[in-house]
Amino acid sequence: MVADGLQNINLLDLKNSFNLKDISLELYQLVSDLYPLCRSITGDGFRETLKILQQHIPLSVHEVPTGTEVFDWTIPKEWNIKDAYIKNSQGKKIVDFTNSNLHVVNYSIPVHQKLSLQELKLHLFTLPEHPDWIPYRTSYYKESWGFCLSHNQYLQLNDEEYEVCIDSSLEPGYLTYGEYFIPGESSDEVLISCHTCHPSLCNDNLSGIAIATFIAKYLSQTTSRYSYRFLWIPGTIGSITWLALNEAKVNNIKHGLVLTCLGDSGKFTYKKSRKANTEIDKVAAYVLTNSKQDYEIIDFFPYGYDERQYCSPGFNLAVGCLMRSPHGSFPEYHTSADDLNFVQPQYLAESFLQCHSMLYILNNNEIYYNKNPKCEPQLGKRGIYRVTGGHKDSELNQMAILWVLNLSDGDHTLLDIAQRSGISFDLIKNAADILLAHDLLKK
Template identity: 55%
Template sequence: MTDTAEEMYTLVERMYPLCRSITGDGVRATLDIVGEYIPLQVHEVPTGTQVLDWTVPQEWNIRDAYIADTAGHRVVNFAASSLHVLGYSVPVSATMPLAELRAHLHTLPDHPSWVPYRTSYYKPEWGFCLAQETLDALPDGEYEVRVDSTLADGHLTYAEHVVPGQVPDEVIVSCHVCHPSLANDNLAGIAVATFLARALAQETPYYTYRFIYAPGTIGAITWLARNAERVERVKHGLVLACAGDPGQVTYKQSRRGDAEIDRVMRHVLTASERPHHVNEFTPYGYDERQYCSPGFNLGVGSLTRTPYAGYPEYHTSADNLDFVSPEAMADTLAVCREAFAVLDRNRRYLNLSPYGEPQLGRRGLYDALGGRSDTKQAQMAMLWVLNLSDGEHSLLDVAERSGLPFSAVAAAADALCGAELIKA
């Protein structure tokens, strides 16, 4: 196992206990931790701000929440897990019989030992989430219920990290930071994004890479609303989520289906010989929903391992630290790096000597001894790049049509550029 794999897992462990939601101090604390790894620009957007068709809601913070029996024993306790309280619960302090309380309790009858994850962001409501087993064991009678939360004007918090490139065109990597103690969804995604940013910073990439850490839906919508001009510069993107579970890597294509990121991901996943899935776009899932809404229609796909809602542990207490592994996160990170290596290097060239083949031999690019049939990959790559560099074909096109590794094709393009036989 690599150091990076372990470091990503440690980052997940550190973020796991915090109670995150679409606003509030849990998000801020999470971004503080990420900020220890990479510098973040944190944005605070006031409640009531109009963002596209939405309005930034009141900020929610919670200090404590419990259900206690008449003996004062806490039978459900927020301190034990942030999942126990319905996200965005309004404050409550009351005593009521179990029969009345039931309307506010959420369980998973099919998984009686698991606690579900539930929210009520836009309808004032209070509630608790608990194991069916716990509920079944509660005797009838009176219970004290208390949610010590505040829902008040404040801010929505999100952050950005930019790896500067050679051109202002951007690649965005977006991950949601609003889920409470769920390890795969999306602490693993946050961890992979963070170490991906670190790796990209080691070199000067071609594109500018922008990492967006924002609450789901309202956060992405807020970012889009505040970056209307920047959106024009976003050429490619990935939504990163569920990045640490044991399942196969899954790429969900952008709404376009043939965006460059779609072609790159398909190519890289196939070339890597990893077991994987490539799924069609659907307007459900994570924030690709917003980036791929028809007005924006960005070339943004989504990379997960098991996809959205595709595993029983999804949105339950079973999506815990045991459900994710350093190895799985390291593998997801590797896929991202392989894909961005291709994306970043993919370009169209123009053959400057397009009539007949240029004489490679006198430029030292071709074997002097003729007649042999075992032409080398490097020579084939040069012939392919020359033949397809008509301004219509990218290096990825050349790699796919020739069946040669992208890296060999890119090296041939470098050699031919050096000989001034092609130009970008």
């Protein structure tokens, strides 16, 4: 069924057309494969991540040199790290980067020195309210160094001399990002963007990366009305970079979704675009409303992920953000507890399906014209009017046909018709297909 293309998939049959169990395991496997890497906004961790994604899809890797000006910003130095630890006075590694890449404040400058507990503490970060968890901290735009550790371990530190070592480099290099473009029948694009700059954090970052990758993989096997552009970028600086270097392409982007936090058990959350009432906003609301799961639709606010940049006033793109539990709303956020237990295969698969449904409706949400707009055409002589009545399905199909004829005046998309009629998008789409086949409708 996949080979038939998005346009021929019946949404109601969608769950059947995918092997959900396979999808859920593949998504989870990709998250697991990416988990150990120490990503940052630049550096080899990002490059290795893209290499793993290239095992699934032939994405392009872009390298933007340090110092490149991108709007008000400048591409920073490239950061890489080989090792890091804290040894106690007995020479025992009590904090070890190889155990968790969260132990090092991301973008820490190199350091190797001995210092007292008092001096060390100025560089230590913990979460007293979750004493077993390691926090995730960064210092991208201010040169400094530090370690993160559990508060319980912190409390047990003895007043002795410590050796700290961060074997990192912060030097001119590149900002790396991944891009994958699937051409469609139209040059109009749908943008799918996910930040890819967090180290071992599963929900916030890896879930979106994995779902974007599999959506791309699926769409690459179909033919669609829209073109699709996928971006795996470092947060903030990555979208700014892409927008600055690709301004000529921005006008092609008609709709977009930022994907993140899609692997936990929370209900779905859709954050609207700044324009608030665009087609992607309507489609997302329609899919969530009809998903028979709990959900929340929230207004745009200029914080969060890269929708901040896509929706900045100079671009104001129709880009929303699809999440389950939003950033900051779950205690595991930006801690070592956002791990492979926090995300689960079935939640990833549900998110994949919701995202897919949105793209399916978007792609099929066309405007048609009734070729016989004056009065109803005689459906009976074409055999598409029920003759003897019938069961509820055929009545709905009949009504779907009448609604599509009545509202196909150039002002209503199929989704508009579905919403005004209260009939499902699939039946409306099906009715449009029947009417097209009988030459009663045109695009």
